[in-house]
Amino acid sequence: MNQEKLFEYIQQSKADIFERWLVTMNDIETGRIKSVVSEQVYVNVSSNFVNVVLSNAFRSLNEFSNELEDIVEKVVKLGWPLGYLTQGLRELGHVVVEGYLNEGSSNKEAHSEIFYHFDKWLSPVYNKIVEQYSSSWENTVMLQKVALQELSAPLIPVFDKITVMPLVGTIDTERARKIMENLLQGVVKHRSEVVLIDITGVPVVDTMVAHHIIQAAEAVRLVGAKCLLVGIRPEIAQTIVNLGINLNELITKNSLKKGIEFALEMTNRQIIDMESGE
Structure with missing residues (x-):
């Protein structure tokens, strides 16, 4: 039941969670990113990332693996660091927890149980992001290497x-x-x-x-x-x-x-x- 309450809070507070997440990310991994892309591109990609994670809270990772893969691939193509995704996921967890605590709708014991399950759900998501980023990055580097080889000796x-x-x-x-x-x-x-x-x-x-x-x-x-x-x-x-x-x-x-x-x-x-x- 408590898990359902947290899920309900997440779905009802997506916009607020995203805005608070943007603030927390400003001083972490966004400086170099914002220097090479427009604010609109950064916000759009970030919104997609956060929305995919929040919309699938407590669902099986297999159920939204393709959505997550699309986001990771886009981040790789933009040349953004892995830290944007990993740190972003951590900060998203913190924002959700703090926001739910401020609701004051449960006692401490209930909170501990909820956050345990939420953190347990986030861990495989984190690992999947790292795995997909590494795979996509290696594939991108390989394709670039092939293209450069072709360009390096044209006839x-x-x-x-x-x-x-x-x-x-x-x-x-x-x-x-x-x-x-x-x-x-x-x-x-x-x-x-x-x-x-x-x-x-x-x-x-x-x-x-x-x-x-x-x-x-x-x-x-x-x-x-x-x-x-x-x-x-x-x-x-x-x-x-x-x-x-x-x-x-x-x-x-x-x-x-x-x-x-x-x-x-x-x-x-x-x-x-x-x-x-x-």
């Missing part, structure tokens, strides 16, 4: 039979593997005869990076295409010479523009300037 067709792979940033073994994979797949897919690897955005070319590039060029040759290395800046050229790296098997150009012009010649084409009006 772009610029002319018929000519494709360009612009590289930006450092090249490690994992990325080198992706470069090789994308090159070979792209050459076949686009029926390329000439592939330009543009290293303008690669800050350092050491022996390992050069080795990976040479391997990629050799792999391209084996599938019937030719490879040009373009974007070799003066400092990169000096480094290559100082390290004694042999790029004799590679055609090199100092800019993408010159590389494309040479690639057109290799495919029996050229760029012709045409005066206006002729």
